[in-house]
Every structure is written in C-alpha cells, then in structure tokens.
Amino acid sequence: MSAGVGVDLENLWIRFGDFVAVRDANVNIKGGDFFSFLGPSGCGKTTILRAVSGFLDPSEGNVLIGGKNMKGVGPNKRPTALIFQNLALFPLMKVWENIAFSMEIKGASAAERRKRADELLEMIALEGQGDKLPSELSGGQRQRVAIARALCAEPHVLLLDEPLSALDLKLRQHMRTELREIQQRVGITFIYITHDQGEALTMSDSIAVMRAGVIDQIGDGKTIYNDPATPFAASFVGENNVFRGKVKQVSGDRVLVQSNRSGELLARVSTANVGKMKEGDSAMIFIRPEALELAKTGTEGDHYVSARVVNEEFEGNVFNIFMEGDGGKEIKVSLPNHGQSFDSHKGETMTLRYDVKNAVAMPAGVLA
Numbered sequence: 001m002s003a004g005v006g007v008d009l010e011n012l013w014i015r016f017g018d019f020v021a022v023r024d025a026n027v028n029i030k031g032g033d034f035f036s037f038l039g040p041s042g043c044g045k046t047t048i049l050r051a052v053s054g055f056l057d058p059s060e061g062n063v064l065i066g067g068k069n070m071k072g073v074g075p076n077k078r079p080t081a082l083i084f085q086n087l088a089l090f091p092l093m094k095v096w097e098n099i100a101f102s103m104e105i106k107g108a109s110a111a112e113r114r115k116r117a118d119e120l121l122e123m124i125a126l127e128g129q130g131d132k133l134p135s136e137l138s139g140g141q142r143q144r145v146a147i148a149r150a151l152c153a154e155p156h157v158l159l160l161d162e163p164l165s166a167l168d169l170k171l172r173q174h175m176r177t178e179l180r181e182i183q184q185r186v187g188i189t190f191i192y193i194t195h196d197q198g199e200a201l202t203m204s205d206s207i208a209v210m211r212a213g214v215i216d217q218i219g220d221g222k223t224i225y226n227d228p229a230t231p232f233a234a235s236f237v238g239e240n241n242v243f244r245g246k247v248k249q250v251s252g253d254r255v256l257v258q259s260n261r262s263g264e265l266l267a268r269v270s271t272a273n274v275g276k277m278k279e280g281d282s283a284m285i286f287i288r289p290e291a292l293e294l295a296k297t298g299t300e301g302d303h304y305v306s307a308r309v310v311n312e313e314f315e316g317n318v319f320n321i322f323m324e325g326d327g328g329k330e331i332k333v334s335l336p337n338h339g340q341s342f343d344s345h346k347g348e349t350m351t352l353r354y355d356v357k358n359a360v361a362m363p364a365g366v367l368a
C-alpha cells in the first residue's frame with residue numbers, strides 16, 4: 001500500500017469571473033493525516049478539492065503534493081483519487097470487478113485483478129462478498145466498496161467530498177468510525193469535505209473551518225471546539241451562547257466585558273486574539289451550554305450570569321434550560337442528568353456560574 005504524502009496550499013486564490021470562491025488559502029496537510037475542510041454550503045470546500053485533484057486550475061498560488069508543485073500536472077497524473085457523494089458503482093459489475101476497475105483499464109489480467117480486489121475486500125471487512133452485485137449490499141457496504149475502488153489505484157492522497165451525506169443518520173455515524181479505521185489501516189492522507197461538524201470532530205487529525213471562501217481557523221478538533229479563533233468558528237462548531245458587549249478592562253488574556261444584558265462578565269481571550277482587544281471595543285463572549293451551572297442563590301460576581309428562565313426541557317442525558325438572552329436570543333444551559341429530580345424554575349430569574357477558562361472572548365464579528 002502506498003504511503004501518505006503531504007499536501008500544501010500556498011496563497012491559493014480561485015475566482016469565477018468576479019466571484020472569489022477561495023481567498024488566499026494557506027494550508028499544510030501532513031502526510032498520513034485525516035484532514036477535513038468544514039464549512040457551510042457554498043463556502044468553497046469542493047472548489048479547493050477540485051484544485052487539489054487537478055480538475056480546476058487555481059487563479060493564483062500553488063498546490064503542492066508530496067512537496068512537488070502540481071502546476072500543469074493533469075488529474076490522472078496526480079497521486080490522488082476522488083470519492084464523490086454519489087458513489088456510482090457499476091450496477092452490472094460484481095463487487096470485485098468494481099473494485100479492480102482501474103486495473104482493467106491498465107490491462108491487468110483477471111487473476112491479478114481478483115487477487116488485488118480480495119486484498120482490498122479484506123481491508124474493508126467485506127471478505128467473501130466479491131461475487132455479489134452492488135445492489136445486494138447495504139448502503140454502508142457500498143460506500144466501503146467505493147472506497148476500496150478508489151484505493152485500488154494506490155493513491156497517496158484520497159479526496160472525499162461529503163461521501164456520507166446520502167446515507168441515513170445511523171449509518172452515517174457508524175461509517176465515521178469505519179472510515180477513520182480504514183484511513184489508519186491504509187496510512188494514506190485523507191482530505192475530507194463536510195458541512196457536518198460531528199463528522200469533522202470525530203474523524204480528523206486536523207480541521208480547517210471555512211466561511212465564504214476564507215479559512216478562519218486550522219487546528220485539531222479540541223482546539224477548534226475549546227479555543228475558537230473567530231465568532232464564526234465559535235458559533236458554527238457545536239452549540240454556543242453568545243454574549244455581546246463592550247470591553248471594560250483587559251489584563252493579559254483576561255478581559256472584563258460589560259455585556260448588553262447580563263452584567264459584567266469576565267472571560268479568557270481566545271489564543272488567536274490575545275493582544276487584539278482593547279478598552280471600548282465591541283466584544284463577544286462564547287459560553288457553551290454545558291459550561292454553565294446553577295449557582296447557589298445570592299452568589300454573584302464577574303463570572304456569574306443572571307437571566308430569566310423562559311423554557312425547560314428534559315432530553316434524557318441533560319436538562320436544558322432556556323433563558324432570556326441578548327437581543328432576543330436564548331441562553332441555553334445544559335445540566336447533566338444524574339438521576340436527580342429537577343424542580344421547574346420557569347419564570348424565575350436564576351444565577352448561573354461558569355469557569356472563566358470556559359468563557360471565550362474575542363472581537364465581535366460575523367456569526368454562523
């Protein structure tokens with residue numbers, strides 16, 4: 001099996017007429033990594049993938065694969081293989097013939113093709129199923145066959161464009177684990193495109209969060225979730241409560257914000273924004289629903305929030321409390337269910353406590 005190689009995007013710009021689809025992207029993907037581009041529909045993810053695979057020429061900048069500049073190198077000369085959302089296996093070919101299709105084009109004998117197909121079937125945990133037709137497999141199994149077919153050509157980089165989006169929810173979740181396992185077994189670089197943050201967080205070594213042609217942040221899942229660089233990254237990945245206000249005081253990576261509705265809040269400036277906030281600036285503070293807890297009555301200070309409870313729901317693993325927040329937006333609080341009884345507080349004003357390290361501040365900006 002071929003080894004994974006790195007992929008670098010250097011000052012990559014892609015324009016369609018006057019429209020900028022990708023704006024100055026700089027990304028270094030390590031060989032053998034599972035790397036995801038995560039962002040909403042239309043943000044430019046597929047366009048980047050097309051530039052890596054060679055189906056689209058960048059307007060400016062470079063794509064390097066394994067350190068080599070790909071300028072002028074056509075798609076079939078690149079060490080990449082592409083898997084789309086709609087897999088399109090050949091319905092009248094057996095599973096093993098589908099997998100070994102790229103070898104058939106190159107003139108390999110039936111025996112060679114079968115041998116290779118059987119090896120790949122073992123890798124995707126479908127040994128013994130080679131003589132079936134695609135229609136005799138489940139959706140998830142067909143997905144694995146499509147991956148095996150792409151791997152048969154021994155690419156160094158596998159490009160996957162929302163490959164799970166046609167599957168139902170349960171299968172999609174199951175396939176996350178499968179895909180990650182296959183990637184680790186094969187050891188090649190996977191570049192994965194998705195608008196689903198759950199997929200990106202569970203599978204990736206590293207994630208690029210994209211918004212309108214711009215890469216907002218690159219990091220591992222924990223960093224993106226716990227230390228977002230922009231309001232967009234904070235609000236697109238996972239749930240987050242946002243508190244808006246003006247900076248009152250800055251001290252190192254701590255900032256005191258006079259919020260519009262919830263009093264003075266103390267927060268930690270996110271790493272990417274340390275040194276970029278000053279008194280009087282508009283600020284946003286993000287606190288996740290699970291980072292808020294009920295405080296004892298009477299307690300308050302700069303890491304407490306008071307708000308009126310407007311709604312409550314029981315979700316099994318958590319109790320959710322919805323409170324009146326900034327600008328008509330709700331504040332959501334998720335309290336873990338430890339089997340305790342839960343008293344309703346509807347209509348009451350409650351005090352909530354948070355750890356300052358879990359309240360992430362940054363200059364105000366565009367939300368998802």
Ligand code: ATP
Pocket residue numbers: 016019021039040041042043044045046047048195
């Ligand atoms: P999705 O998740 O919906 O596939 P995406 O993030 O992959 O979205 P892209 O397909 O990369 O988005 O498209 C980015 C933007 O570029 C979109 O606004 C799209 O309309 C535009 N675009 C893509 N291809 C072309 C083209 N050939 N000509 C003109 N505009 C294009």
